[in-house]
Amino acid sequence: MRAKLTLVPKTAPDPVQAVRERVKAMPRPEGWLQCNKCGSRTMFTAVNGSWIDGKGQYHRGTVVHDKLCLDCHKRGIHSPMMPSRPKPAT
Numbered sequence: 001m002r003a004k005l006t007l008v009p010k011t012a013p014d015p016v017q018a019v020r021e022r023v024k025a026m027p028r029p030e031g032w033l034q035c036n037k038c039g040s041r042t043m044f045t046a047v048n049g050s051w052i053d054g055k056g057q058y059h060r061g062t063v064v065h066d067k068l069c070l071d072c073h074k075r076g077i078h079s080p081m082m083p084s085r086p087k088p089a090t
């Protein structure tokens, strides 16, 4: 027996989601990066394998995550701030 699918009526967003939608709808300066999921403007870059040599000089390792939303990352969501480049068709 198959379950009959029905449309669920749209509900009002909870207070947290209402704030996110309001922030995302606010006008932003030209060129500013903003998360499409939560509206945050905080981003981070994660680097793996950095080290300090014997002279005390810092050496940067390999970038493993770049330009990701920090607030989404805290909630376990992967949200790039920059759209991925289109890949050529093969």
Ligand SMILES: [Zn+2]
Pocket: 035, 036, 037, 038, 039, 040, 069, 070, 071, 072, 073, 079
């Ligand atoms: Zn976000």
